[in-house]
Amino acid sequence: MPEPILRTNRLDARYGDFQALYCVDMELGEGEVVAIIGANGAGKTTLMRSVSGLMKNAAEQIVYRGRPIGALRADQVAELGIGLVPEGRQLFPSLSVEENLIIGGRVGRSGPWSLAAIYALFPVLEERRHLPSTSLSGGQQQMVAIGRALMANPDLVMFDEISLGLAPVVIKQIYDALPGIVGEGMSAVVVEQDVTKALSVSSRVYCLQEGRVSLEGCSDTVTREEISRAYFGQ
């Protein structure tokens, strides 16, 4: 197997005295989409925060393209080509829709994504581009959050619960756009509460339970029983 684009080695993470991740080993191949599932509080967001540099770890616990990055700051990780669509969208309220996208492109990596490409993917954003980002609907805000991450032309992008709180029709729209995004050769990590959705977009899946990997498998062969056991324990 070729060297994965991202690997975590016995990754631990803590908030003060509380340990949120224990010994997490995870791998993501070049161009692969991996799903991460797990109950509320399992540690999915903590894993995203660790990889993106928002939480500090020991350097070797996270390896990106053979390079230990666990101890880098988030802005340095972003420069290396790792993007995050954070849970709850988290747009910049003082910036317009277009400014949110432009600031996403600030790291200045080259690639297929530009303002024009984002507007082609989500035409509704172009109509609203001068509005404050907070004036958009939840689904449109999620489109901005996705576009903002893509603007950096990352090689690896992580989506943390992109369907949370959205109407089913909007969720479908966003998931329909996903193959076009990942098809550009990007690797992706998709965190998702909706297990069916998660399995349908990914080739492999990890399940977290109370900060530990409780299941690792191929998305088309794992069974419902395995998943529910991994979710809730015995």
Add this chain to the structure above:
Amino acid sequence: MDWVNAILQGTLLGGLYALFAAGLSLIFGVMRLVNIAHGDLIVLAAYLALTVIMALGIHPLMSLLAVVPVMAVVGYVLQRSILNRTLGDDILPPLLVSFGLSVIIQNALLETYTADPQRLSAGPIEVASLNLGGLAVGYLPFLMFVTAVAIIGGLQIVFYRTGLGRAFRAVSDNQDIAQLMGINRRHVFALAMALSLAVTAVAGIFLGIRTSFDPATGPARLIFGFEAVIIGGMGSLWGTLAGGVILGVSQAIGAQVNPGWQILAGHVAFLVILAVRPRGLFPRMDG
């Protein structure tokens, strides 16, 4: 006519208060830092100007060319080496550290320049005046006011029309997410402090031309700056200009009623506005 004149003079004085306040408003807006040493940094700038003027024999306004960049560098280094370390969820460390800084600056100025009051002499323009429809407007107060408006307008452009301003607003909104955009917040904070102290340099030189100063002058300037920022609404630049003008006009009206009431009238106006609009006149929409 006396009243009209008082209001006009108060408005112009408000420009100077807005200059005192603009730097405070800027860093509060970007990093929620309340800089207790701001007034002393204004006085430091005035002393730096004094040194430059004595060494080179130039006009105070020319000394801006040297003092503005020096203060900007001081701001950048101060932020990166000290103030960045104090920023976090707790608001107390930055207050204490900037208070300590205030004490250090005052003592260093005392050691270097003694307690003797100093002035920056601007020559004939100090007494020159323009005639505006029967009202005599001092050339210098007018210049200060125009400068204040220009600086605040310039800061507004930086904030809302440039990449740096986008970065300022982004870190102000959400530091974590801003970092995901490749923004090094420590660097951006230091740039904000550099800009703040560059403005402070202008304020310090105008202060030195307008009144005498000594190493202990800073805290009183800080009060006027704070009042202007809070009247205008935290983090709003045009609000800060409005706050400065309201403060200046209140003082002028107070002085018109009774010369002893000048300063008191400004503080009373501040308290009244704080009681009626606790978030100031033009608070930023968010946060």
